[in-house]
Amino acid sequence: MPRITIDLRSDTVTKPSQAMRNFIAHADVGDDVYGEDPTVNLLEERVADLLGKEAALYVPSGTMSNQIAIKTHTQPGQEVICEENCHIFNYEAGAPAFLSHVQMRPLHGEYGVLNIKDVENAIRADNLHLPPTGLICVENTHNRAGGTVYPLDNISELANLTAQKGIPLHLDGARLMNAVVATGIPAKDWASYADSVSLCFSKGLGAPVGSVLSGPRDFIQRARKYRKIFGGGMRQAGILAAACIFALDNNVNRLKEDHENARLLASELKNLAGIFIDMKQVQTNMVMIYIRHPKYNSETLSRALLSKGLAANAVDSERIRAVTHLNISKDQILQAVEIFTKLMKES
Ligand code: TLP
Numbered sequence: 001m002p003r004i005t006i007d008l009r010s011d012t013v014t015k016p017s018q019a020m021r022n023f024i025a026h027a028d029v030g031d032d033v034y035g036e037d038p039t040v041n042l043l044e045e046r047v048a049d050l051l052g053k054e055a056a057l058y059v060p061s062g063t064m065s066n067q068i069a070i071k072t073h074t075q076p077g078q079e080v081i082c083e084e085n086c087h088i089f090n091y092e093a094g095a096p097a098f099l100s101h102v103q104m105r106p107l108h109g110e111y112g113v114l115n116i117k118d119v120e121n122a123i124r125a126d127n128l129h130l131p132p133t134g135l136i137c138v139e140n141t142h143n144r145a146g147g148t149v150y151p152l153d154n155i156s157e158l159a160n161l162t163a164q165k166g167i168p169l170h171l172d173g174a175r176l177m178n179a180v181v182a183t184g185i186p187a188k189d190w191a192s193y194a195d196s197v198s199l200c201f202s203k204g205l206g207a208p209v210g211s212v213l214s215g216p217r218d219f220i221q222r223a224r225k226y227r228k229i230f231g232g233g234m235r236q237a238g239i240l241a242a243a244c245i246f247a248l249d250n251n252v253n254r255l256k257e258d259h260e261n262a263r264l265l266a267s268e269l270k271n272l273a274g275i276f277i278d279m280k281q282v283q284t285n286m287v288m289i290y291i292r293h294p295k296y297n298s299e300t301l302s303r304a305l306l307s308k309g310l311a312a313n314a315v316d317s318e319r320i321r322a323v324t325h326l327n328i329s330k331d332q333i334l335q336a337v338e339i340f341t342k343l344m345k346e347s
Pocket residue numbers: 009010011012060061062063064066087088091139141143172174175200202211
């Protein structure tokens with residue numbers, strides 16, 4: 001494989017900085033399955049406070065966090081409403097069926113945002129033939145829609161409906177802090193509309209491992225049991241949780257640099273023949289690059305880019321996703337533009 005010099009595949013590829021490593025080295029630890037790891041406990045308190053929730057639970061990954069939420073909210077045989085491009089439905093390997101025995105009900109969304117009327121119509125009536133609607137999930141920012149922010153008004157409208165119907169609302173906030181930095185709306189405000197929220201630290205926040213699920217105290221107590229069942233009970237996990245605390249203290253505000261870099265990349269690439277970019281999608285740290293070129297499709301262009309040291313994955317036959325993050329500088333963005341420009345012109 002050619003050497004990757006500019007890695008725009010995902011913000012999951014970020015590596016812990018020396019300062020983060022130094023912080024980790026001094027973490028106070030204990031056995032977290034006994035609830036005795038002071039650093040994990042501190043992280044859980046910090047996130048619960050950040051999101052205005054009663055309690056929180058540290059877990060190894062965003063996938064586990066979402067799946068524990070689904071397991072805790074639902075009963076086997078229920079249906080979970082979601083947006084058709086969301087991570088839970090597309091990228092969690094069918095886990096809701098596998099682990100919770102629920103079926104997903106994906107609905108079309110615009111820029112990742114559900115239409116309230118569609119949701120209302122999708123909620124099942126109480127009828128012998130129908131699977132009961134057990135949960136509704138939303139994603140903010142929305143990954144496959146290109147890092148788009150789920151507008152607060154839409155979440156509030158949805159929360160009114162779910163409260164009225166007595167259906168819980170789960171927020172996959174893997175990149176919620178990107179939405180916070182992009183809009184200036186505090187995390188608590190977004191979270192106030194959801195019954196449970198999953199927040200990831202191993203994406204733009206730059207920690208090597210971990211997500212936190214938050215919600216009401218009794219919900220988190222039940223979720224803790226499922227974390228154990230799913231094999232996510234960790235021992236001296238404070239070593240890992242320390243990185244998340246460091247990320248909260250140091251890596252949130254800097255997300256705006258990633259957003260600026262994504263905007264720069266998008267605004268340069270959109271002028272190239274053979275490429276289309278919907279600037280309405282470019283709201284945070286992602287750029288969806290539509291390939292409309294006589295020689296390349298997304299797969300072949302992604303391979304050609306890689307041969308020049310630039311890694312960016314095809315998400316489908318017409319799109320390449322580029323994600324900016326703390327290990328990507330403005331200079332590297334300009335180099336990426338140069339690589340794209342050369343390839344598009346050569347052909
Ligand atoms: N997303 C990854 C891939 O799985 C696609 C990426 O590179 O963007 N929710 C959202 C919205 C996510 O984007 C991801 C990861 C997750 C959950 C899962 O997190 P992990 O990878 O920690 O299980």
